[in-house]
Amino acid sequence: MSTGTGQDQFSDASEDGQSIGPLFTQLPFNHLFFTGSPQTGKAVMANCAANLTPVTLELGGKSPAIVAPDYPLQTAAERILWVKMLNAGQICTNVDYLFVPEGQEQAFITHAQRIVAQRYPDLLSGDYTAIIDQRQYDRLQAMLQDAIDQGARVVPLCPGQAGDAGRRIMPPVALLNVHDGMQVMQREIFGPLLPIRSYRNLDEVLHYINERPNPLALYLFSHSRPLQEQVLSQTLSGGVTLNDTLLHAGQHHLPFGGVGHSGMGHYHGREGFLTFSKLRPVFQQGLLRTVSFLQPPYGGLPSKMLDIMLWRNR
Template sequence: MNMQFEASREEAVAQIQSIFDRQRQVYLAAPYPDRETRIEDLKKLSQMLTDHQDEIVQAISDDFGNRSATETLFCEFFVVLDGIKDTIKQLRKWMKPQKRHVQFTLYPGASNRLIPQPLGVVGVIVPWNFPANLTFAPLTSIFAAGNRAMVKMSDRSSRLADLLGRISGDYFPPEKLSIFSDNHQIGPDFSALPFDHLLFTGSTQTGKSVMNNASANLTPVTLELGGKSPAVVAPDFPLDVAAERIMYWKLLNAGQICTTVDYLFLPEDKVDAFVDQSRKLVADRYPDLLSKDYTSIIDDTAYQRLWETIRDAEAKGAKVICLSSDSEGDSKLRKIPPHLILNATDEMQVMQREIFGPILPIKTYREASEVVGYVNRHARPLALYPFTKDKALQDFYITHIISGGVTVNNCLLHVGQHDLPFGGVGHSGMGHYHGYEGFVNFSKMRPVFYQGFLDGMKPLMPPYTATTKKILNFMLRLAR
């Protein structure tokens, strides 16, 4: 269902409320869809993506100004389609009630079960940077758990939102799935609905507002936020391999990824070599920044902010290195050439907020403890990327720095593992989804106790006697 909202904002909010009420009503009438129904829903998600692949790729590119089709197909289509396939394969096992231990002394013949049950109506607030992935990946978990969903997309993804809203009705009725564009800035009203769960992906600041709105209804929230995710290259790791991997992920989607490398620690004597390697990699991979392989910055505001970030760093003493022969980029297409920022300090804007662009600050270190100390003095990051062959050093970074997730000797790949949960910690988020943890996140894991024929509590009922005391003392001895 497409919610264009040509009417007033008040009418738009009323329409959203009406759809929510309808979804809740239908859920209450059939609160536990069977596995076959859930699999059918998952297959419809996959079919919607597959049937409209070219249109979706083009809509995303149009919203960006230019978005690499290869990056869209890999990051948005492959990851989601493979995740749906894996979820269908695992769903029977996930839905099966779990047996839990019973304290048999008191409850002979009784049993315990943990039964996954649908929550009801789930709200999803989608950002603009990976709008198809961050719509369909959550829906995979939401539908697997047997829920209904309302999805609000970013106003920066208006073309994709219009497309998905238009075609979704061919696959799902609005009481199952409704997709909303946001040309009326309805975010606060959307997050204030009494959802049974609300998933938000976006900035930390907006996440605080979303959580505040949800709190009025005690709506549980999953927040997938930003965070300055560091990479650290150890002296033992081949620098050319590290540069190859780090620069690939840093420039994917022109750096507009919440889990990308936001800053890099290098040994003092490795900086020049890393700069040289990065120049060669950019020349080989992006000989023409105007090509369709290099993604645009999402809008003029973000484009100007990134240039201001570069100028601010230079004015405050950083050495700014443009890695492209085209140092000016293109303002019309919003293409910014890749930059390295050497001697970055906390006084610079580039180290104060998530960059979301093709700019990589570099800090130097001598001891691993310096890296740990610096990261731990700041908000907990969404990801951590240690590069070292030393298992003890890997473990040192993993155990001494808390982050949402970790990829060792590469970047971002933990996010695409279907059997690993994805989520932040602290200012980088709360809660997890993907795979089984996504199924659990959008389920009520409901504990159920089944009373046996004999009631083990009967001897403990009043009036309390000497026999009661003996039984209780016996129980206490067993418990110790």
């Protein structure tokens, strides 16, 4: 049984009380699959434990993107903005924050503004998605205001377009001068806000990522094989797309799932079949039962057979 959405409607057990979510996951299913926030994932897992129900959790998290100095900034911007604007950012494997080389922040934003203007000349045309409900719209507005109050610089990615609060159309913005005290750097965004951080060397980036819960996805833009191997070997995430975003989740021959705070278990392809199946081993004895030769008393034939087996394994 599967339950939940990309951004579950009860982000922790206290908000949902004893209504549908917690009660549903207390039922004795054969297997329960949940997609949502880490907070609710913990409650789901606790409920499943009471019935020893196996559980698969896809919990999202703050997935970083890294643009290396060797990679064309314009191409990176095109691919990052594709997923950040897709469904107005409401995708669990979306880019939650971005690292660019120091001094490249404004260049990235310039590319991003051009890209958004080309793809979404009118945010109200229907090509751009509304935020799913008022609660999530209010959450994103509060997250944005919290960043502003703490000194973030807000840069509109579609200057001149104001969106529509009544329809919950929220324009995309980049956030500069962000720090860890802001909600936007603490919680999964799940919306069209893009915090941008700069770095001087890759070790800074890896240290930052590794100090935080393992993300559901990680995106690296680099043509350097040694640099790719360094990031892959020194970080841990649910999945990775190199030189693009999101697409690893759409490969049916690749397993998909989180690790640690971003979830547990895999699905898609063969891994999905195994996840939702019970492997039931069956053995049928043949006409000759070889273990009969190893029954007590252990002198004679059994002892000689064990000596031969041990000798062969030397």
